[in-house]
Amino acid sequence: MDGVEILKETALQESRIFKRVLGESARRTKAGKAFGKGVKEEAFAEDPTKTCVFCQRPGTGSQVDHAYPKSLGGDAEIGNAQLACRHCNPSKGNGIVPKSPPPGYKGQWPTPRLKAFEKLVKKSRGWK
Ligand SMILES: [Zn+2]
Incomplete structure (x- = not known):
């Protein structure tokens, strides 16, 4: 050559x-983008009870949250969208589950369900 x-x-x-x-x-x-209007509408349509995925209180899921955090490159797609309340979404920050329970919540936090969920997400993303 x-x-x-x-x-x-x-x-x-x-x-x-x-x-x-x-x-x-x-x-x-x-990846890492905010949800579009269509995805938000789809997320609300998926759960008419508007139950927060974290604290499970019906009617409080007023925010569309990135299951895998936006700041870490979580997709702005329906597959990564979930409804969260005004407490749990900001409390979650860059994590997978909220750091603190909503005011007035009684019981173990994070719940066993949330601990298992966090473990599963981290494992699926190769996140230690
Ligand atoms: Zn909540």
Whole structure:
């Protein structure tokens, strides 16, 4: 292979890599983004009881939350959308479950269900 051929081959390989990276980013454009109006409507339609996924209080799930945090690249897709209350969503922050229970909540926190959920999400994302 002479110099020109090597340059051609390198350019071809680079363009393949570039296209692959572009393809990746095209598929991931909704990563780390806020939910669109359509996804929010879909999330509310999925649960007409508006139950917060964390504290389980019906009628309080007024916010559409990223199950896997937006700040960590969680998708703005319906598969990552869940309803949370005005306490649990901000209390969760960059985590998977809220750090504190809503005011007046009695019992163990996080609940065994939330502990199991957190473990499952972290495991599925390779997050220690
Ligand atoms: Zn809640």
